[in-house]
Amino acid sequence: MATLLTAHLFFFVVFFILSQSCFSTCSKQSRAAVVLPLKTQMIPSSSIPKPPNKVSFHHNVSLTASLTVGNPPQNVSVVIDTGSELSWLHCNKTPNLLSTFDRLRSSSYSVIPCSSPTCTKRTRDLPIPASCDSRKLCHVTLSYADASSSEGNLAFDTFRIGSSASPGTIFGCMDSGFSSTTEEDSKTTGLMGMNRGALSFVSQMGFQRFSYCISDRDSWGVLLLGGGGSGSNFSWLQPLNYTPLIQISTPLPYFDRAAYTVQLEGIKVSDKLLPLPKSVFVPDHTGAGQTMVDSGTQFTFLLGSAYSALRNEFMEQTRGILTVLEDSNFVFQGTMDLCFRVSLNRSTLPVLPTVSLVFRGAEMRVPGEWLLYKVAGEVRGGDQVYCFTFGNSDLMGVEAYIIGHYHQQNLWMEFDLQNSRVGLAPVSCALAGQRLSKGI
Incomplete structure (x- = not known):
């Protein structure tokens, strides 16, 4: 249940992928685990290095990940939210947003018509039912506990975490709402839904389990997609x-x-x-x-x-x-x-x-x-x-x-x-x- 981001930057976290996920090429049963070690540091975001296969994280009111979407890849920053289903990105440039996804630049981006089963059936868990806009595209509206809301179209594109890609990921390409009031907030491109709904990121990726440990101050934490907290390895x-x-x-x-x-x-x-x-x-x-x-x-x-x-x-x-x-x-x-x-x-x-x-x-x-x-x-x-x-x-x-x-x-x-x-x-x-x- 995401709220609007606040101005308080508590932690900045850098994490990297140590093992590769096979994403859409594997069955749910054989999905490889993705281990994401986290290191919290009190440093300004402008000084974060951006080498290949590393993903930036910071922790204010939520856990915020940096990944890439589209072809050619575009850097986006999204909130990881276990209280939401549909992942979404800001797609409309506005003066108060520093980070948006440019759908026109992505050759793998495609919209979803409102007649598609993806629109009529897979959106069943969304709090507000999907509708049909004037262009006959699948239209979604999201609202949150702090009275914020956003709306736009359901779409497909390729999401990448490190060097692992997931083509055809369903997300919301949002054109309105979620206005930011701080510079840090305006850098956030969107949200990654992690709940049990059919359209959530973990459901689409086929992970049957995920875990995390949220660090308190300057210490290591971890996010683990797949795998489990038992057995000799733990x-x-x-x-x-x-x-x-x-x-x-x-x-x-x-x-x-x-x-x-x-x-x-x-x-x-x-x-x-x-x-x-x-x-x-x-x-x-x-x-x-x-x-x-x-x-x-x-x-x-x-x-x-x-x-x-x-x-x-x-x-x-x-x-x-x-x-x-x-x-x-x-x-x-x-x-x-x-x-x-x-x-x-x-x-x-x-x-x-x-x-x-x-x-x-x-x-x-x-x-x-x-x-x-x-x-x-x-x-x-x-x-x-x-x-x-x-x-x-x-x-x-x-x-x-x-x-x-x-x-x-x-x-x-x-x-x-x-x-x-x-x-x-x-x-x-x-x-x-x-x-x-x-x-x-």
Whole structure:
């Protein structure tokens, strides 16, 4: 569930492909794994070297990859988003965009007519049905949780990661929407959808499993397409705890059937389980209340009753440790209304309790250092402002629990489509990157 990109550049990541994927020339069963080691560095994007077979990554509100599309290849930068299906590129040059895909320059680009089965059948999982425009081309419209939207035509072209090519990849060539407000945002060409829908990148490539480890600061991380986090080659990784993906057969108005939906069963602050009935976490008859694992959202959002219970308990356990910002008019990003004042003279935060998200069969433990986020430019007297990194879904206007990537740092996250489950285990992303780069 991608949001518009913010101006905050936390990390710049460079990764390279160590093994080749056979992409469209292989069956799903024999798909070769692609190992993508990541190195985070606090360096300006203008100084990144661009040698062959390397792909640029940076991490702000999402994971952003640089790859090539078309013939001759054009460099594009796309957000990797497990909460979205259709990959898309900006195709219309506008003053606020520095990076667009020029379809007229690509000899392998082709549009998809609205009468094509690709348009009439393969778009079935999109939230807004495809339509037919005045030129009888397949027209798609995308909308996101932050009220941003875009529209354009469905098309085919060749996507390349490193030296591996996938001809005939379906994507959206978008002509409007998603206006950028910062220079960093304007460099992003589009988005790579990674959910379970028929048109997602992993579905089109035939990968039955992918994993990632998101690094925290200046350390190694990794994205692995194919393969798995088990066996002798992963002896350095703790056994994964798996939670099943929730699937429903009947379409419901507020349930995203293509999302990576898991069952949240409880929330703990330190070791104290919040006194919430499990029914609070179960989707209702409309589908509202599902829990989605989403790399395209930065923070984690809870429905109102669960958020209020967590907010109150966190305040209680940090009483005398943190000073609450008493300003009802300040709500960070419009969804986070619990903020604190921390002295400018303080170089580190105090020790804070952990928050654990309890799933069916697995638990995600968020350490205290990732529970507060410094708000750039907000100073009150001699204090800086930090906000709680859990937000209220009700304020965002979304009827769902969303597990964002900020709370997935230094966890091995495996999305196992073949067995319909998500696995997780704590891991040092530095260790994961080093071991995989050596093939061990």
